[in-house]
Amino acid sequence: MSDQGESGIFVGGGGRDYSEAQYLRPDYANRHGLIAGATGTGKTVTLQILAESFSALGVPVVLSDVKGDLSGLGQAGSDSFKLHDAFIARAETINFTDYAYRAFPVTFWDLFGEQGHPIRTTVAEMGPLLLSRLLDLTDAQEGVLNIAFRVADEESWPILDLKDLQALLVWVGENRKTLSLRYGNVSSASVGAIQRRLLVLETEGGAKFFGEPALELDDLFLTDETGAGRINILAADKLMQSPRLYATFLLWLLSELFETLPEVGDPDKPKLVFFFDEAHLLFEDAPKALVDKVEQVARLIRSKGVGVYFITQNPADVPEDILGQLGNRIQHALRAFTAKDRRALQQAAQNYRDNPDFDIEDAIREVGVGEAVTSLLERKGIPGVAQRTLIRPPSSQLGPITKATRAALIGQSPIAGKYETIEDRESAYEILQKRAAEAAREAEEAEAKEEQAAPAEREYRAGRRYSAPNVSRSTSKPRRRSSRSDSVGTAFAKSFARQMGTQSGRAVVRGILGGLFRGR
Known part of the structure; x- marks a missing residue:
């Protein structure tokens, strides 16, 4: 069988002897999904083979490369690779007869502009809600930030980069008495706290993210000359040193897609698939307003043809209201060493449709590396029966490519040179x-x-x-x-x-x- 059968995207082989093909249906791929499991159980490879399959279908992909391993998508696998024999054996076990090595079209992005094309947005496009999350502001400080944005909008002052926001906040601070009468209390302490947070963000490299030219979303929807969807890879190994910036950026990008794309209903295949790795960072210490925003986006963005897949260690990392919207699930092994781990394992098992052939909780505990318990949506969007599935091997290189290869791919990109030069118009x-x-x-x-x-x-x-001599000198x-x-x-x-x-x-x-x- 091929990786693109009539039933959809071939994920791996299930059943007692792993001969029962497990497919992810493209027409239900925008119903979102979850890839979960402990460290070292194969989540990254599962992400890689799904990205390959969507690209082969002509569907562009956006994903973050947290460890640097996913750059291998841009280069074909090799017979000289040490796991070549194991890959061939696995392909035979799951009856993957069309297995072959190939490369996929990739576009590298990097907020710091070092390992890919620079990716930026303006402060105004980020907005006060996400910016408050990024800066970890209190309610009072968020209120002052909202006032600053309101003033800038009324005065037609573009807020493009951090120096614009810093200058605006100084103006707000100096005019706080007048502004307080109109908008509510503006304290100098709140303004000072925001400025200090901006200084920390600037020190961490966040200033490179704000400015122009800003990202054009159309550049994420490109295909190559053969019709294969380009895989947009965000270099996140350095970015993960600022986890709040990482999570806020991906949420901003998801929100921009939600607000910009038109309604398409239920397409035969997604217009874009978005993989959110280390998804727990999105929800850690997040205020309710932000979690509600994520839930709204996850619930409604599927009608715009976008599928969102969360990758995390434990399903419990994702709030239940959002977890309930993730129809396609691939659960790698979970370890249960503590009472808390056992409760999490039980909770994960309850999210699957029972299979009379095995106990799901035991299976999640026992599956090996590269194996998972899967439940993929079937006809009419019904969750499939849980299956122990041996995940198919990747066709692209497993592991990172060399710096020289990356540089060559960046130079061949259709957007090469578009974002490299910073613009600084009047703001x-x-x-x-x-x-x-x-x-x-x-x-x-x-x-x-x-x-x-x-x-x-x-x-x-x-x-x-x-x-005037008559005027007294004393007067x-x-x-x-x-x-x-x-x-x-x-x-x-x-x-x-x-x-x-x-x-x-x-x-x-x-x-x-x-x-x-x-x-x-």
Whole structure:
């Protein structure tokens, strides 16, 4: 049999002798799925063979490469590979007669721009909800962030990168009294806390994620000249050092797909398949509003032709409301060394349709590496009976490719050069900087006029003093200069204007933006 039979995508062989083919139906692939199991049980290889099969069907794939192993999708397997004999033996065991090595079209992406094409979005596209999750803000701090976004929208100030957001927050802080009357309390403590979180994010490399050119979703839906779907591989080995950024980015991408794609109903095959590895990171310490958002996306995005597959160690890592929407399930071995592990194992077994030939809980505990308990949707979307399944071997290389091979594939990509050069058009930072410069110029002009008028003013005052002899000296105190505070402000603005072109000057800009325009 081939990996693309009439019944769908060949996953492996089930039954007592592993001769019963287990298929994932393409018309139910957008009903989402789960790949679970302990470390080292074969989850990554299962992800790899599903990505291969969807690509062969002409379905683009998005996945994250947490360990660097999945880059092998871009290169064919080899007879010289040490597991070649084992792969051939397994193919014979499960009657996989058309098994052959081949490479698949891949597009490498990297938030840091080191192992693939840079992938970016703007701060405005990320939005306050996901940004608050990324920064781990309190409710009060999230409220201030929402006010900042509201002000930027009303003033038409584009928020593209972190320096835009930092400048905007300075403006909000300096104008907090006025804004509090209109939107609710804006405290300087909340503004300062957000700025500190932004500094941490910038230090961790998050600044590279925000900016332009922003990702165009159409670039995730490409196919090659043969019609095979391109496999979009996000390099996540370094990204996993900032797990909150990793989870927030993938959730943002999923949300963008949900909000952008049109309704397609129930297609014969998905328009895109999205694999969310290390899915537990998405839900750890997540506020209810965010979990509700994930549930909404998971429930509705299937009607837009997108299938979402969560990969995690334990099904209990996924909230029950979301777990209940995952129709296609591949459960690798779970270990039950503690009471908590045993409860998790029991819970996992309850999610499968009983098979009279074996006890599901025992099977999940006993399956070997590369073997799993599967339940794949059948006709009319009915969950299939649980089967012990020997997963088919991959056709592409198992393990990472060399740096030279990766570089060559990146250079041959249809989007090569599109995202490599950063654009920095006028946005909130530049607009507020121009306002500061204009205020400084006006202050300097006012000072110059005052200096020109000073001699005439002194002469006029002297004339009045000698032409009014009847006025008591005790009641004719010379007036102080009209506005001492204005002179101080003018001098400061003049000094500020001279610093505008320097790095320290730009820092000053951010520190006084709001104060300069409080009355404007």
